[in-house]
Structures are given as C-alpha cells and as structure tokens.
Amino acid sequence: MKRPIARVLDLVDPASQHLHGMSRAEAERRLLADDPRAALGIPGSWALVARDGERVALGRSLDRPLRYFLAKEEDGPMLVVAGRIDAIREALAREGYEDQFHPTYTRMVPAHHVTLLRLVGCPDPNPTYRRFCTPPATRLPPDLDLLGERYVGALLDEVAAWLDSVPPGAPLGVLFSGGLDSGAVLLALYHQLLALGESPARLKAFTLAVSGGGPDLEQARRFVRRTELEMLLEPVEVPPAALDPLAAVAVIEDYKPLDVECATVALALLAELRRRYPDWEWLADGDGGDENLKDYPIEENRELTIRSVVSNPMLYQEGWGVGAIKHSLTYTGGLSRGCVRGWAPARRYGFRTFSPFTRPALVGVAAAIPFAELAAGDHERLYALKGEVLARGFRRLLGVELPVFPKRRFQAGAGPEEALRAVFALPPQRYRSHLLALHGG
Numbered sequence: 001m002k003r004p005i006a007r008v009l010d011l012v013d014p015a016s017q018h019l020h021g022m023s024r025a026e027a028e029r030r031l032l033a034d035d036p037r038a039a040l041g042i043p044g045s046w047a048l049v050a051r052d053g054e055r056v057a058l059g060r061s062l063d064r065p066l067r068y069f070l071a072k073e074e075d076g077p078m079l080v081v082a083g084r085i086d087a088i089r090e091a092l093a094r095e096g097y098e099d100q101f102h103p104t105y106t107r108m109v110p111a112h113h114v115t116l117l118r119l120v121g122c123p124d125p126n127p128t129y130r131r132f133c134t135p136p137a138t139r140l141p142p143d144l145d146l147l148g149e150r151y152v153g154a155l156l157d158e159v160a161a162w163l164d165s166v167p168p169g170a171p172l173g174v175l176f177s178g179g180l181d182s183g184a185v186l187l188a189l190y191h192q193l194l195a196l197g198e199s200p201a202r203l204k205a206f207t208l209a210v211s212g213g214g215p216d217l218e219q220a221r222r223f224v225r226r227t228e229l230e231m232l233l234e235p236v237e238v239p240p241a242a243l244d245p246l247a248a249v250a251v252i253e254d255y256k257p258l259d260v261e262c263a264t265v266a267l268a269l270l271a272e273l274r275r276r277y278p279d280w281e282w283l284a285d286g287d288g289g290d291e292n293l294k295d296y297p298i299e300e301n302r303e304l305t306i307r308s309v310v311s312n313p314m315l316y317q318e319g320w321g322v323g324a325i326k327h328s329l330t331y332t333g334g335l336s337r338g339c340v341r342g343w344a345p346a347r348r349y350g351f352r353t354f355s356p357f358t359r360p361a362l363v364g365v366a367a368a369i370p371f372a373e374l375a376a377g378d379h380e381r382l383y384a385l386k387g388e389v390l391a392r393g394f395r396r397l398l399g400v401e402l403p404v405f406p407k408r409r410f411q412a413g414a415g416p417e418e419a420l421r422a423v424f425a426l427p428p429q430r431y432r433s434h435l436l437a438l439h440g441g
Contacts, residue, residue: 006119011082020044031057036130058115063358066109111336135313136368152393158356176205178219181286208269210415242268255431261411266345288357291316292366293386313367
C-alpha cells in the first residue's frame with residue numbers, strides 16, 4: 001500500500017551550525033547510522049535533522065535546544081523542527097494549522113540522544129531515543145591529581161579545537177565572573193593562544209556590573225590580579241532598569257526561576273556588548289561546569305539527596321532522564337533544558353557562544369569521577385571537589401595557579417544584593433503565566 005507523503009520543515013538556521021570542519025552531510029549520516037554512538041563523533045555546536053524515507057533522526061549538542069511538533073494534514077503528517085517554540089507556532093500559522101498548536105504540544109529533543117521518528121500517519125508512533133553519549137563503564141581512581149589532569153586536559157583540548165574553528169584574528173570574549181568555571185575558560189584560552197603563537201590581545205574578559213558592580217566585579221578583579229591578566233578585564237556597566245525578567249521569559253521560552261534570572265542578567269550584558277561592539281561574534285563562558293562537577297547546593301532542592309546526586313552521573317546534565325516519570329517532553333531536564341539560558345540570549349544579540357564544559361569529552365571525564373567515594377556522604381566535601389580538581393589540573397598541566405573563590409550564581413553577583421532582589425521580586429508563577437500568555441494562553 002502506498003503511504004501518504006510526509007513533509008519535514010527544518011527551520012533551524014543553517015548558519016548557526018558550527019561543525020568544526022565536518023560536512024553537514026556527514027553529520028546527518030552519523031545521526032542515521034545503526035550505531036547511535038556514531039553521533040558522538042559530530043564535533044562542535046549543532047542541532048540537526050536527517051531523513052531516510054519515513055525515518056527521521058533528530059539530534060543536538062548539549063549547548064543548544066532543538067524542538068519539534070507533528071501536525072496533521074490531508075496528505076500525511078508534517079514535522080516542524082526549530083530551535084524555538086514561537087518559530088514552530090509561526091510556521092504552523094503560515095501553513096494554516098495554527099489551530100493545532102499549543103506550546104505544551106511541542107517537544108524538546110533530549111541532549112545526548114538521537115530521537116527517531118517514523119512519519120507514518122495517524123496514529124503517530126511515539127519517538128524512540130537512542131543514547132549516544134554514555135557514562136563510562138568504569139570510574140577513575142580517587143586520585144585528585146589524576147582527575148585534575150584528565151579534566152583540565154580535556155578542557156584544553158576543547159579550547160584548542162574551538163580556536164582552530166574560529167576565523168583567524170577574530171576577537172574573543174569570555175563572559176567572566178571570576179568564578180571557577182569562567183576563570184578556567186579564561187586561563188585556558190589565554191594559554192592556548194600563547195601556545196599557538198597568537199596574540200592574547202584578541203581576548204577580553206567581560207564582567208557585568210549592575211549599579212556600579214557587585215561581588216562578581218570585585219572577584220573578577222582579584223582573579224586577574226592574581227593571574228597577572230589585568231589587561232584583559234573589561235567591566236560592563238548597566239543600570240537596574242536594563243534587567244527585565246519577563247523579557248527573559250520571552251527570550252528563553254521557559255519559566256524556571258533560576259534560568260529566568262540567569263537569562264535576565266545575560267541579556268543585559270549582551271545588549272551592552274552589542275552596543276559597544278557592533279561586529280563582535282565569538283564569546284566563551286563556563287556554562288555546564290557546575291553540572292559536570294556537581295557544584296550545586298543540594299539543600300536548596302527538596303527533591304535531591306547527596307546519594308541521588310552522586311549516584312546519577314548525568315543527573316545535572318539530563319535531569320531524571322528519558323523514560324523517567326518526571327522527564328518533561330516539552331523541556332527535558334537538567335542542563336539539557338537549561339541550555340536556553342545562555343543560547344537564546346546570545347542568539348538574540350547575534351553572538352556565537354562556546355562552553356567547553358558542555359562537550360562530551362568533559363562530560364565523560366566528569367561522569368567517571370568517583371564522587372561518592374571522594375565525598376563520603378559529606379556535602380561540603382562534595383562542593384569542594386570542583387576547586388580541587390580544576391586547581392590541581394592547571395597546576396600540573398600549565399604550572400599556573402587557578403584562583404578558587406566560593407561559589408556564587410551569575411545572577412547573584414552581578415550587582416548589589418538589594419538591587420537584584422528588587423529586580424527578581426516577582427513570584428515564580430508569574431513567569432509561567434507570562435509564558436502562556438505569550439502564546440495566547
């Protein structure tokens with residue numbers, strides 16, 4: 001029997017793919033391969049659709065979203081794929097199917113999985129998920145020096161690969177708080193530029209300063225003084241009025257308070273950077289570093305225990321995981337969901353962002369760290385591990401001291417406490433209702 005024709009509308013901007021020298025055709029071939037691990041070899045930042053007849057494969061890197069929606073039309077199902085929910089809604093409206101749309105009917109492709117769909121009509125079969133980035137089968141020994149070498153070594157390799165993919169001489173910025181993750185990225189970029197014989201004058205460290213600056217600006221200054229990189233630091237001052245959480249909800253299309261707050265300060269920083277530097281394109285940050293090395297306060301989340309955190313290697317990257325009851329089909333979980341807090345603001349202002357901590361090589365090393373053995377059930381020992389691993393790695397591989405400061409979230413250190421408290425005074429349910437209102441809810 002002849003099957004009805006199915007359409008695929010791929011709305012992802014081809015120019016947004018950053019495949020580090022691999023052709024798109026080869027990347028799509030890997031998505032469709034019988035062995036899902038072939039997708040692990042797709043380098044860089046990507047969100048791709050590949051089709052073989054009625055079989056469609058979707059996949060993405062951890063640093064960016066990919067969403068899809070299956071619409072009904074007379075000649076067969078129509079698959080719409082995009083990075084944003086509003087792009088899907090607009091495409092359906094153009095095709096005359098807006099009445100089929102609701103934001104909760106859209107689905108997010110979960111990170112680290114190839115999502116397979118069969119476009120065979122009504123009823124539509126559920127997608128299947130094939131993991132391509134797997135936690136290591138064995139753990140590394142509890143040797144902090146070895147762990148530092150492995151983790152920072154992978155960091156330096158990813159930074160070098162990224163530099164090789166960026167146009168020669170292009171200016172490079174780091175979204176910099178002076179914390180461990182952005183500090184590690186800044187040091188890695190600086191030393192890799194020197195190793196390549198290139199001028200570090202290409203590099204700047206941009207630190208947001210709301211109302212004259214908060215703890216992050218002072219921390220950033222201490223960091224660059226200790227590492228003798230003061231010439232790289234550029235404070236980016238904005239008034240509190242530049243921070244608009246409801247505008248951030250619209251940009252990231254999500255309502256989780258911590259992600260909304262992070263995106264709010266990111267949008268203010270990026271807007272001012274775009275005003276100062278109309279042609280700047282390439283930015284790096286430390287997103288994913290906390291997830292890899294499990295540096296989140298467990299006490300702030302009543303769903304978590306130290307046992308659940310150290311026993312689930314991908315918990316912070318993927319949430320409770322595909323197939324779990326608490327896995328959201330609309331958003332997925334963990335950084336797989338939270339990646340929009342950085343990706344969407346950067347796209348809003350025309351920047352290309354990079355974090356080495358989202359790359360599979362670093363995720364894999366982190367997943368092999370024996371957190372349970374090293375922490376021994378102690379929260380503070382767990383939180384201290386990130387500083388130990390990173391500092392030892394930089395000391396052994398580069399002979400430099402990485403300054404270690406207490407953890408602070410980006411949105412908590414960007415300005416005076418009272419100014420930020422006033423900006424983020426809305427109740428969390430306001431973010432959710434605002435998002436639904438944007439889509440006619």
